[in-house]
Amino acid sequence: MHRICRVAAFAAIFLLAGGFGFVPAHAQEPVTIGLVVPLSPPGDPTAGQLIRRGAELALDYYNGKGGVLGGRKLQLSVQDSQGRPEGGVAAYRRVVGEDKAVAVTGFFHSSVNIAANEVAKSMGVPTIGTQTSAADITAKHYEVAFRTHLIDPLRVAAWLEFMQKKGFKRVSMVAETSDYGVGLITETDRQIKEKKLPIELQTLTFDRTSTDLTPQLLQVKAFKPDLLVNVGVGAPMDLMIEQAATLAITPAVPMLVSYDAPIRPQFWQLHPNTGDKLYFIAYYSPKQTLSEIGTWFTKAYEEKYKESPVYSSLNGFGDVAIVAQAVEQAKSTDPKAIIQSLENGKFAFWSSGDVTFPNADGVFWHNFSPPVLILQFQRPGQDWKEAEVAYESGK
Amino acid sequence: MNGAAPILETRGLSKRFGGFLANDAIDLSISAGEIRGIIGPNGAGKSTLINLMTGVLQPNSGDVLLAGESLVGRKPHEIARKGLVRSFQVSRIFGNLSLLDNLRAPLLAAVSTRDVRAEGVAKAHRLLERLGLARLADAPAKTLSGGQRVLLQAAAGFMMPSLSCYLLDEPFAGVNPVIKDQLIELIEEESRARGLTFVIVSHEMAVMRRLCRKVTVLIQGRIVAEGSLDEIASRADVIAAYLGRSFA
């Protein structure tokens, strides 16, 4: 009998440890927002937790003001997608089916968002892509699909302009085999052909669970490129920075990281010697003016976590804020009404200026894109806010 | 009555499996230096008795005493270390270990010192020599024939540093006459040289007659007779019970 007790005690401890993150129920029935984020590999757990931090502070903001719909509190249902499409589908089903979420956001991996949208189409509860860039998320024109992140064509246009400006003629792209990685390879190839650019492109792919990118990088070395584009997400992105340096590809060949991971506080701790002169995409310039709620958020975040918020957290906050506003404007928790208000309303976001989701053409359907920048570190340990702006969209 | 003090005793030892009484109040007393035979038909409870004495099974009631000390509740390895050692009907040699390692393994029971172990290794070599297995000392035990495995298992028991009483469960089953003789001689030698006590469970009457001055007959979990094999063989009730099922 004592053995069973032991196992039960164990189960209890486990549930305690695993069950954090749920806001306790309030007297009046709360309004649930689904948050599907990667919290474990092969997803990018850092991104997932940063988005979650933002989303939780959005809850603090609105609940601190008395909630929505005349006093109903907001709560999150957080689910781990593990960065896998099937994980994302299961997570979407759970937050909508069991927890009755009125909208689902937090998406970081494109393939997860794409897969969840297929289910969303039939279940009817809208999704907002927080940091997903593949075209298909909005290009399919699903009524339920929304997004507040930089889309592939804009990102690719940005780095092709950057390559032109810098005179890079031979470019290696090493990308993960996901909708994100393969999407970017395809789009880059397409735009080079369409715009007849004088760029010779080498493309290599790797599985996201790879622990050794030596085979890919040896081929890069043999190709002798002018620029190496690192299209890894999470741990493989870090690995590529290290291994490219080991194989003496960098710093002779500069590297461009395809998203804003280098602005995370951990970056210099992970790459004290190898991060110098790195180019990377960012979606947020510290010189940017923030909205009223964006300013509140930045202060609250710095107070709580003793560091500056990064884009993932800002967008996590912004997307939950949009859902809260959409519920208010719809005066209802009915998903159909929320979709209506998302399509027609104007929403405050962390950046200045209102966010709208017009029924626009192609990939711009239901889409709001942040500005895109390419930054470059000038010395090891440099604060990303002081990194040189190597490229800025529209300039 | 034997004059020497009993080294191994059971008092009212009983073991029940569900509704089946495998051992029913067994009182057994074995003197130091004795070679005792235990016979009985299949299912009489002989193996259960050995398992109870060596701690593999726990009795429902009764006691097992080794040199006056109760063994009930002790774990098998503790009982082995106290000097009550057993062999198995199906040989439990370590197939992937060399013959020498098979004989060194019991030296692990010597919590003790370098000396005992060094001495033990010399003894292991002597035993292998004695059994004609010396040239195979470094070969894995699984390459041995069935009979050689029996010899090796029996020899391993003699390697236990604290051995005082050795329980052999069907050591002669399916063994050819040459090996059988080797094993008998080994038992007799060790008995003489070290004054060891043996309890041998066997169906081989010829061997029992040669080795054991006294045998105990176990039938349906009870002791029904004790004495020399010739005395017992003359008792009609034993023969009837022993042969009963197949001839009745």
Add this chain to the structure above:
Amino acid sequence: MWSLELFTQALIAGVVIGVIYALMALGITFIYSIVKMINWSMGEFYMLGSYAQYLIVAYWLGPDLWYVAAILSAATVFFVGWLIEPILIKPMFTGGIERRDDYATVVTIALLLLLRNLATAISGPYQRTPGSNLPGVMLGPLPESGARFAAFLAALAAIALFTFLLKRTWLGLALRATSQSRVGAQTAGVDVLSLDKIAFGIGVGLAGLAGALLAPVFMVYPTDGVVTTTKGFEIIVIGGLGSVPGALIAGVALGVAESLGATFIASAYQNAYGFVLLLLVLALRPSGLFGERLRQA
């Protein structure tokens, strides 16, 4: 794209990573051969080792004493295993449990989730690294990072030490005897239940050592052991459960297959080449390269 230089480079890279994977496989296979259970939480003991290495290097010894830190980390994980075994694993033998495999699976998966969630809760969102001051080396034509090469050498040394312990010491004899027959070992006076504690500790200690050695090569985060564990299980199937040389040879074979496949066939399927090798071995030798068809009782 083929060139002899590229081939040699890929081959060496494969051998280096393969030996490191073998260390993990050794831990899994060792626990199996003594305690007769698959420990599904091996990756979490790897993770404990990597965090221990990070903490010891970052807050105490500094990266120059990485090898002292690695020994301390492995020892820490050994003690965690040694303490956990009697609570979680021992009931498998003493509690009258009938379906031991099921019990071991449930218990170790619960342990996996507990450790992972605790690590996530305590360590926050960021990855960490203990860092390394070791200069890069040239292995023939292949430039290799100092940390990875050090991990390779240390893994080889650990495997040699482990083999010595197993073959040349009395503890090793007890472990080998117990792996052959628990009952036989008990009869020879071996206290198998306390030996289980040591065996479980050594097995998870090997995983912890792998975690400590790889901490500066990969990052340190709550699920950093998942990939290495997956490789470890693949290696065991290829090499045969319970075989030490099998783990080493299969580890190198897996590393080389993945490296060459990714370089010369298609890099996207790097992980698939290991599975192809695995399926091939299963088809030709279902019990693995060095596995035994049936174990003796």
